[in-house]
Amino acid sequence: MRKQALTYDDIQLIPSFSKVISRKNISLFTKVSKHYYLCAPFVASCMDTVCESRMAIKMADAGAVGCIHRFLSVENQCKEVAAVAEHIQKNELQKKWMLLSADWKEDFMIPVMAAVGVNDDFIERAVALVKAGANIILIDVAHGHHELVKLAIAKLKSVLPKHVDIIAGNIASAQAAKDLETWGADGLRVGVGGGSLCTTRLKTGFGVPNVTCLEDINAVTTVPVMADGGIRTSGDIAKALALGSQCVMLGSLIAGTKESPGQIIEKNNGLFKRYRGAASLETKTVHGKEQRNVEGESTVIPFKGGVKFVLQGLQDGVRSALSYGGAENLQEFKPDYLIVTNAGLTEAKPHLL
Ligand code: XMP
Numbered sequence: 001m002r003k004q005a006l007t008y009d010d011i012q013l014i015p016s017f018s019k020v021i022s023r024k025n026i027s028l029f030t031k032v033s034k035h036y037y038l039c040a041p042f043v044a045s046c047m048d049t050v051c052e053s054r055m056a057i058k059m060a061d062a063g064a065v066g067c068i069h070r071f072l073s074v075e076n077q078c079k080e081v082a083a084v085a086e087h088i089q090k091n092e093l094q095k096k097w098m099l100l101s102a103d104w105k106e107d108f109m110i111p112v113m114a115a116v117g118v119n120d121d122f123i124e125r126a127v128a129l130v131k132a133g134a135n136i137i138l139i140d141v142a143h144g145h146h147e148l149v150k151l152a153i154a155k156l157k158s159v160l161p162k163h164v165d166i167i168a169g170n171i172a173s174a175q176a177a178k179d180l181e182t183w184g185a186d187g188l189r190v191g192v193g194g195g196s197l198c199t200t201r202l203k204t205g206f207g208v209p210n211v212t213c214l215e216d217i218n219a220v221t222t223v224p225v226m227a228d229g230g231i232r233t234s235g236d237i238a239k240a241l242a243l244g245s246q247c248v249m250l251g252s253l254i255a256g257t258k259e260s261p262g263q264i265i266e267k268n269n270g271l272f273k274r275y276r277g278a279a280s281l282e283t284k285t286v287h288g289k290e291q292r293n294v295e296g297e298s299t300v301i302p303f304k305g306g307v308k309f310v311l312q313g314l315q316d317g318v319r320s321a322l323s324y325g326g327a328e329n330l331q332e333f334k335p336d337y338l339i340v341t342n343a344g345l346t347e348a349k350p351h352l353l
Contacts, residue, residue: 007194007209008236009345011337018326023319027329029103031224031246032065033136033165033187036111039063039100040315041237041247041330043226046070046115046140048283049275050251053083054259055307060088060110062311063100067113067138067249071278071287074125078132081114085133088112109163115140116156118148126156136165138189142200142279142295144169145176153183170228172208177217177225187224189249190217194230196252197277197297204295211243218244234317241318242325242335251275253314257307264303271303 020026030041044051044059044066051059056066068080087093088110097104113136114129116122126137137160139152149168156166168180169189177188191214193200193207201207208216210230218225227240228249237248254260255275265272276282277296284291304310327333340348 005209005212006339007211008230008232008239010209010339011211011239012340012344012348013239013242013321013325013335013337015324016326016335018323020323020326020328023316023323025328026319026322027101027103028063028315028318029101030330031187032111032113032226033167033224035109035163035165035186036136037104037108038065038111038247039097039104040311041241041318042311042314043067043113043247043249044254045228045249045251046113046138047251047255047276047278048072048286049262049273050255050260052261053080055254055257055261056080056084056112057087058259058307059311060084060093061096062308062315063097064311065111065113065136067115067136067140068129068134069278070115070117070125070140071283074121074128077114077125078128081112081129081132081134085112088133109135111136113138113167116152117141118146118152122152123155123159127159130160130164135163136167136187138167139169140189140278142170142192144171144189145173145179149180150183153180153185157184167226169226171217172213174216174220177221181221181223185223187226188217188221189226189228190214190245191227191229191249195228195277195296196230196232197275197280197299198229198295199277199297200279200295211239214240214243214245234314234321237314237318238321238325239337241330242321242333242337244334246330252301254307254310256301257304257310259307265300267300272300273303275299275301 042064165186167187172192224246276298280296282298
């Protein structure tokens with residue numbers, strides 16, 4: 001038992017000596033899984049109000065990736081994946097990724113990601129998704145340090161072609177990371193109970209604050225880590241990357257955009273979209289699931305316009321962070337941090353207005 005755990009607001013990164021002349025030259029090239037690379041370290045979360053093909057296509061245009069959610073029939077999820085794969089097979093996209101990052105090589109495969117569970121039809125679903133063009137399958141379960149995930153990785157590895165990577169999660173401990181890696185995971189989705197709509201910690205008492213969670217896991221793993229849940233700003237992204245994560249998964253930050261699934265709602269002279277937890281009552285109801293084990297909320301959030309501009313803002317913020325950290329790329333970005341008090345946190349936000 002340890003006495004204290006930290007999350008993003010508990011720390012601030014310490015600026016280090018920098019020789020970075022222009023933020024434009026900073027590379028955000030990274031890995032999302034053992035064999036797949038990104039030009040920007042962002043993954044759209046596999047939630048039904050975050051990522052279908054429209055979102056995944058815009059993510060790809062930005063050098064990032066979207067994970068197509070699994071709350072669809074196999075046929076419909078495959079259609080979404082096929083639409084993304086078709087966009088990705090275009091020559092222009094390869095050229096775009098080469099322009100986005102000098103590290104991108106022509107023979108790299110642009111990632112196409114889709115989620116499966118560990119029950120019912122998940123094998124036939126995964127096989128169909130790969131036929132439709134997916135090359136990364138993400139095992140999307142709330143408690144990834146689980147026998148069923150071990151069995152699912154083994155089964156998926158035995159039936160899917162070799163070029164397919166498996167990302168598994170969610171996990172929140174070093175032992176889980178070691179085990180999932182031993183079981184064959186090519187990437188880890190890390191974070192339990194920290195998402196903006198999660199009620200897991202309230203319902204169950206389980207979960208690990210994000211900074212401690214990422215530190216513990218990044219200390220022992222050799223496969224790429226995707227920090228997931230609770231990321232509200234580009235500063236949080238910088239902290240997750242500084243702690244050794246290769247990329248971040250985004251929910252609330254890119255929900256409410258033009259490309260997130262769902263209608264724009266006009267209310268009180270404003271524009272909104274719905275954002276709901278994967279384990280919320282609303283999601284379970286909409287998808288005809290049993291209305292038990294609810295561990296998430298649902299809400300409306302202000303409409304943000306095109307996700308392209310949100311991603312640009314995030315990239316600008318992360319590039320700026322690397323410049324403060326004296327790093328020209330994510331591999332060099334290893335700033336130290338300090339634990340801050342509440343007064344420090346107040347100072348960190350605009351406090352005149
Ligand atoms: P953010 O903070 O980016 O979090 O909005 C997105 C992540 O939250 C997780 N997620 C859930 N966790 N109950 C939970 O405990 C839920 O209903 C739920 N829905 C999503 C998930 O990891 C996602 O990527």
